[in-house]
Amino acid sequence: MATSTLKHPDGNSIIVDKAFAQHDAYEHALHQFVPNVVIVPADDKHPDGNFVEDTHVAVGRVVVATLPGHELRRGEVPPMAEAVRKVVGEKGWYYNMADAGEAYLDGGDVLFTGVHLLIGLSDRTNPAGAAFLERAVKDHYPSLSVVTVDLRAQPRLHLKCVVTALSHTVLLFSDDQPGRFAYAQLPESVRSAYEIVWVPEQVASNVLAFPDGKGGLLGVVAQGGFPTSEKIVDEVVATRFGKDVPVVKLDMPEFIKADGSLTCSSLLFNC
Structure with a gap:
């Protein structure tokens, strides 16, 4: 049997059928903003392959x-x-x-x-x-x-567990010790180049943003189930990029149990 590398305390309670449904919703969200989505077949030998x-x-x-x-x-x-x-x-x-x-x-x-x-x-x-x-x-x-x-x-697994980019001018950080630590490691010249937005829940600091190539956004996929963070993301997107920019909320609790964030499950290319 293949062994996963996850360390999340709820990792052994993943409900597989729910995970498949959540992945289907993720794929649907990508199709809203990406013209060509390629699905790579699953490999049972690699349980973290998603x-x-x-x-x-x-x-x-x-x-x-x-x-x-x-x-x-x-x-x-x-x-x-x-x-x-x-x-x-x-x-x-x-x-x-x-x-x-x-x-x-x-x-x-x-x-x-x-x-x-x-x-x-x-x-x-x-x-x-x-x-x-x-x-x-x-x-x-x-x-x-x-x-x-x-x-x-x-102790966080990856950089993007605590920070992602809403655009080339806005960074979204988790407002906790790991997020503050990562922020402090950035040179002042880098920090000052961005508007910094803080959200209270760490998993909600990881979003998928889709630029329109003109400095704006086609849309954002954000983690659902965290109302305070959702409200902050909604307000920032509406204020900075326009009220018509959609923010799609995905509830992905089974992937969170697997130490997964929204960016983890896709590779985005400008081709």
């Missing part, structure tokens, strides 16, 4: 196949690489970390805001992995600002 974000990082036209920090997850990368290559084709530059020795990286530790590339150091991403990604990206975007955020002194 969290495809950790297997690849895309920054502009640069795509990096990662070497996940937990060895049980490394078998997830080859089938995802096959699917990613079909999507990216000849439109991008593809790098593979598998030949980079002790360089480990999870995609959940990488946040590209459009202005900065933030790379979290964690139990799953080491300095060599961060350096590999920085070199790959700067081969093609030498002027991009890359910032390494050392999170190893606090």
Whole structure:
């Protein structure tokens, strides 16, 4: 039997049928904002394989196949690489970390805001992995600002467990000790480049935002079930981007039990 790497205290109480229904709702939400959604078949050998974000990082036209920090997850990368290559084709530059020795990286530790590339150091991403990604990206975007955020002194799994980008000008942080810690690790020059929005529930700080290519938003997918945070996200989106911008709420409790956030289950590419 395959073993999951999850550490959530409710991990053994996941209700599979509910998880499938929640994943179907997630897929439906993506179809509202993404013209081409590719579904990769499940693999029973890799129970964490739903969290495809950790297997690849895309920054502009640069795509990096990662070497996940937990060895049980490394078998997830080859089938995802096959699917990613079909999507990216000849439109991008593809790098593979598998030949980079002790360089480990999870995609959940990488946040590209459009202005900065933030790379979290964690139990799953080491300095060599961060350096590999920085070199790959700067081969093609030498002027991009890359910032390494050392999170190893606090217990959260990934950088995007506590911060995501609503746009290239707005960052959404969890208003708790891990979120405040991550915020404090950012240089002042980076913090001052954004409007910072704080939400009280950590899982609600992870959103999927879909830019319209003109500085606005096509829409946002946010975690449901957290009314205070939902209200904050609704108000920020309406005020900054327009009342007509939809905010889709998804209740994903079975994925939360599996240490999963909204960004975990998809890879977004500009092709």
